[in-house]
Amino acid sequence: MTVNNFKKILVPLDGSRYSEKALKRACDFVDAFNSEIILIYVVEKSIPINLLDRKEYLGMLRKFGTKILDKSKTTLSKKGISAKIFLKEGNIANEIEKVAKKEKCDLIIVGNKGLGSVTRLLLGSVSNKISQSSSCSVLIVK
Amino acid sequence: MAIKTKKILVPLDGSKNSIRGLDMAIHLARQSQGTVTALSVKTVPGIYAIHPLGFLDFNSMTEVKKLLADAKLRAAKKGIQLIGKAIAGDPGYDIARFANNSKNGIDLVVIGARGRGSTKEIFLGSVSNYVLHKSKKPVLVVK
Numbered sequence: 280m281t282v283n284n285f286k287k288i289l290v291p292l293d294g295s296r297y298s299e300k301a302l303k304r305a306c307d308f309v310d311a312f313n314s315e316i317i318l319i320y321v322v323e324k325s326i327p328i329n330l331l332d333r334k335e336y337l338g339m340l341r342k343f344g345t346k347i348l349d350k351s352k353t354t355l356s357k358k359g360i361s362a363k364i365f366l367k368e369g370n371i372a373n374e375i376e377k378v379a380k381k382e383k384c385d386l387i388i389v390g391n392k393g394l395g396s397v398t399r400l401l402l403g404s405v406s407n408k409i410s411q412s413s414s415c416s417v418l419i420v421k
Numbered sequence: 422m423a424i425k426t427k428k429i430l431v432p433l434d435g436s437k438n439s440i441r442g443l444d445m446a447i448h449l450a451r452q453s454q455g456t457v458t459a460l461s462v463k464t465v466p467g468i469y470a471i472h473p474l475g476f477l478d479f480n481s482m483t484e485v486k487k488l489l490a491d492a493k494l495r496a497a498k499k500g501i502q503l504i505g506k507a508i509a510g511d512p513g514y515d516i517a518r519f520a521n522n523s524k525n526g527i528d529l530v531v532i533g534a535r536g537r538g539s540t541k542e543i544f545l546g547s548v549s550n551y552v553l554h555k556s557k558k559p560v561l562v563v564k
Contacts, residue, residue, distance in 0.1 A: 284448075304559070311452040311453070312452070407553075410553055410562055411550075413564070414564060415564060416445070416561060416562055416563050416564050417561070417562045417564075418559060418560070418561045418562075419553060419559060419560045419561075419562070420559050421556070421557055421558060421559050421560070
């Protein structure tokens with residue numbers, strides 16, 4: 280067996296119920312493999328918003344992000360799991376990849392859809408991008 | 422507590438990546454005391470379905486059988502029960518259909534990021550991508 284131990288698991292969150300599902304699945308992995316969990320929320324910066332509202336809007340997103348991260352952290356700590364949390368800004372998929380590389384994660388667990396405006400029948404855009412281009416294994420929770 | 426993935430589907434095509442996927446599946450199955458189902462699809466172009474001579478090509482079916490036997494041996498060494506299935510058809514479509522079929526009760530699909538598609542991209546293989554999109558079960562992409 281080569282690199283099959285999941286030491287570090289990255290779970291990107293966006294507040295949707297799919298990401299909650301992903302988090303739940305990550306808990307199972309922690310129970311089974313004693314792995315570390317890293318939570319990340321990315322504030323999307325590349326969306327076009329008009330200049331005046333931009334600051335306020337980003338501030339709202341940041342607040343939302345920290346809220347979600349804290350909430351997830353408390354649910355994890357109830358199960359006796361400690362987690363690292365990150366709040367990043369920029370393009371979602373790129374940032375997730377960067378963190379995965381920097382922290383040397385072995386597995387990324389994502390929900391199949393997020394908060395994208397169109398509830399697609401198929402894979403969400405971010406999940407798709409991650410699964411295409413990430414360097415580590417990806418588990419898509421459906 | 423173990424993971425609730427009792428039945429793991431591993432599509433095999435004989436490539437290095439699919440073997441890695443198999444190793445991962447075995448690893449997971451050991452944690453959950455589950456079983457592994459290996460699925461090997463022999464590519465049959467649609468036209469052969471109506472062409473009578475299409476079925477004369479028995480050669481590659483033995484290749485598929487050999488692949489499954491190898492996989493079985495590999496799993497048995499680790500003490501995991503492996504069920505081999507060989508079917509002929511379009512790989513992406515049949516894998517997704519097999520995974521979605523509730524009769525099979527698959528909990529997780531473990532798939533290699535690339536198979537033996539001719540273009541050596543660094544990105545996802547076409548079959549993996551298809552399965553990723555079409556399967557209603559969780560998919561683990563092994564890189």
